Amino acid sequence: MMDFTSVASVEQWVATSVLVLVGACLQGVSGVGFGMFAAPILAIVAPELVPGPMLFLSLVIAVLSVIRERSSIDTKGLGYALLGRIPASIIAAAMIGVLPIRELSILFAIVILAGIVMSLTRLEIRPTAPVMFGAGCVSGFMGTLTSVGLPPIALMYQSAPKATLRASLGGFLIFGTIISIAALTAAGRFGMHDVALGTWLIAPLSLGFWISNPLARRVSPGIVRLAVLALSGFAALLLLVRQFWV
Template sequence: MDLGILLAMMLIFIGSFVQSSIGFGLAIVTAPILFQISPDYVPAPITTVALFLSLINANRHKATISLNGLWMAFLGRVPGSIAGGFLLYWVDANQLSLWLGVMVLLAVGISLLPIRIQPNPNRMMIAGFFSGFFGTSSGIGGPPIALLLQHQEANLIRANLSAFFVVSSLLSLAVQVPIGYMSLHHFYLSLPLLPASFLGYRAAMHYIDRIPRKTVRLASLAICFVSGMTAIISALHE
């Protein structure tokens, strides 16, 4: 098997472990480095993996899912996804690498904010818009919603984020198809990543009660920072 595919599978394993542990993080951890392996991995294949993983996690936590607070986020997600599609249509690969790096560092910064923002309908709609914009253009749609939900009980966070990501991923893929970012080629690229994602999920379920959530979060943020800087440096040196 090609070394690039093996590295991509390893990254997806780590990202899936993180997302299954804390509720989000798959794309933040993996997207910038996957892009360096091959620009074709971002955003459609990573969105496909996110859909697959979110379906698994949503099914596991289905008893805890509460959609009442998510409808406004879904509503904002639609125009955000379309806006993200327009951005994808206009940027080249080098600009996309820079965009990925900036988005990851921004996500790290948001995750470290000590502020507590209470979710309300207007904030959920705004977060849904930016989740759609970032998610469709870079695959990184989790942080805006996670910022609002981060103070909920852990299982509720995982459940609601998984449900949101299922719908979000479908919307992003629907936008990526007509602009050429999701084709059979991209689908085939996704296939080896799915077993790696499932193994990451299984590992997270095995260790979820043994590793402190804070430890997983801080380790993932460190990986995110390195991957974000890698994407930015790569773009600036082109």
């Protein structure tokens, strides 16, 4: 298995582990937060972890979320959203294969900021089949490009009970991430090296999710969500500024 320190320093591994741990805890409490919090910061401190290894870790935490609250999952609308994710994931994977690093970084930051705007939206949107399909398309593009694909789907479930929100987002993330990984693999942008790098971070991810178990019943998801959005917004803006000033 590839050694994480072969592509990053020990200091980077420690910093990355802390980011993954905190992101997993936030995800476990609010249903979103892992990618939103960790991905834009990792794009700066350890860009080799985005999107491949982060997508692999997103799959792991999605499975943990569904196992914990599987009885609360909403399966009715997720099928349409997953159907929409397929074509958008293929388009995003193709873009990763042809766009230069600078342009990809700019697009990455813009997508993260768009996700924050979606997360702040308080519109009551009726999750009909066409709407869920459209949300799945947007999620597929965002998730494949940046590993952050939950905001459009979270928008559909923002009025649902907390357990339903967390479980349904986890269920979508499992199959949606598999679709994105398949699209990236077909484009030659995902391989066993991504799995190997992600495997080095499963331990801090699992610890962070375990810490979230008691917190999920005590901490307000709304407060967590706002903290996640503030931190990810700052990181995305910093990444965007770096592309023009560095």
